[in-house]
Amino acid sequence: MKLSVxxxxxxxxxxxxLCLRSVEQAVKTIEAEIIVVDNNSPDDSCAMVKQLFPNVKLIENKENHGFSKGNNIxxxxxxxxxxxxxxxxxxxAEDTFSKVLDFAKSHANLGIVGCQLLDGRGKFLPExxxxIPTPKVALQKLIGNSKNYYTTSLKPYDIGKTEILVGAFMLLKRDIYNEVxxxxxxxxxxxxxxxxxxxxxxxxxxxxxxxxxxIIHYKGESTLRDKVYAQRFYGAMEIFYKKHFKKNVLISALVKIVLSLASKRNPVNESGVLIKKETIVISDSIDEELKNRINSPVTFTSNVKDVQTQAQVILDTEFLSYKxxxxxxxxxxxxxxxxxRIWVKSSNFMLGSDSSVGRGEVVSF
Structure with missing residues (x-):
């Protein structure tokens, strides 16, 4: 088998x-398996997977083991x-895995491959x-200098070496994963x-x-981004520093300063009020049920060029490909x-996110 997602x-x-629907389309031409590990969700995630995705291997944990142990399982x-x-x-996208696998197969000594992540409004996510977030680099970022935190030498559309990739999408050989x-x-x-x-x-x-x-990454869907988030995140970085950096007085002092400042800092909120003039639904048909759910003027169109500014755009997955x-x-x-908002018509819900730091919105009907 070539790939395990x-x-x-x-x-x-x-x-x-929505994720599974897109992944199923993306592995159609690949010898692949999809494994979902559920960390004891209180919602009906597991029932949904069993009903709608019978070919997905579902592992139902009886407690929340966290990100690392859950993935290792x-x-x-x-x-x-x-x-x-x-x-x-x-x-x-439908060709995400095939493109990344082709790249991986053509490069020797390859570790992890990541791709271009976008938030729910199409903004590139620099993470x-x-x-490597050394204490010095982390302190620079904390005071507003991100030059040495992100790999700014690579543009969003570039291909090249980088040190750190984000856990939302990491592709690597299983042997290397096990080796480390x-x-x-x-x-x-x-x-x-x-x-x-x-x-x-x-x-x-x-x-x-x-x-x-x-790919789209609706950041923050599994956790609220508040002071608790900040404390957990920088607590994790403290573990990282203790494991990987030599202990000396200067490094220890710098780590304590970074963590102390960071744990007290409020997460950044995106400013600006979004004024939505109308709702535009990109689909090949008019759906009265959806129309009745929306409290603003609604236009149905199959022409993406009809989209105006300051609109909420609803994209029908049965009309448009994920790509x-x-x-x-x-x-x-x-x-x-x-x-x-991405509209999954057959399941009567749509979802999206208007911010890189807040939770997204789900509307079911």
Whole structure:
């Protein structure tokens, strides 16, 4: 088997369904398996997977083991030559895996490959490619200088080496994952992707950013981004520093300063009020039920060129491919002040996110 896609889920039933629908389309031409590990979600995620995706291997944990252990449980049952660790709040294009696998097969000494991540409004997420967050680099970022935190030498569409990749999408050989003992279970949530990327580098492999395919990552769907988030995130970074950096007085003092400042800092909120003039539904048919659910003027069109500025755009997955949806959102991103919802017509829900730091919205009907 060529590929095992491992998706760890916790309480994001609708995002998981959309993710699985896109992944099923993306593995149609690949010898692949899809493994969902559920960390004891209180919603009906597991029932949904059993009903709608009978070919998906579902692992139902009886407790929430966290990100690292949950994924390791899934990888232990994987059979693919390659693994893709994938977040449930993502949407992939039909050719995402085939493109990344072709790139992986053509590069020797390859470690982890990541791709271009976009938020729900098509904005590029710079954490798609990062440098090692040494205490000095982390402190620089904390005071507003991100030059040495992100791999700014690579543009979003570029291909090239980078040190750290994000856990929302990480593709690598299963043998390499096992060689470095997988995700470190000392981390419950956050920091695991940094640690894995760094371990792969230390093992002598090269990590790559592959900017020729884009996926949507609805950030923050599994957790609220508040002070608790900040404390957990920087607590994870403390684990990273203790494991990988030599202990000396200067480093220890710098780490304490970074963590103290960071844990007290409020997460950044995106400013600006989005004014939505109308709703435009891109579909090949008019749906009265959807129309009745929307409290603004609604236009149904099959021509994507009809989209105006300051509109909420609803994209029908039965009319548009996932690749076309991702490309449309990326092309018509924040410059038009539009917001986007992906409509899964057969399941009567739509979802999207208007912010890189807040939770998304699900509307079921």
């Amino acid at each position: 491992v998706i760890l889920n916790y309480n994001v039933r609708y995002f998981l369904e 899934g990888v232990a049952q994987a059979k693919g030559e390659y693994l893709c660790i994938l977040n449930p709040d993502t949407v992939v 798609s490619k990062r440098h 003992n997988g995700l470190d279970e000392d981390y419950f949530m956050y920091g695991e992707d940094v640690d894995l990327s760094y371990k792969v580098l230390k093992a002598g492999y090269d990590n790559y950013y592959f900017g020729e395919t884009s 076309a949806i991702i490309a449309f959102i990326k092309t018509n991103n924040t410059s038009k002040q539009n917001t986007y």
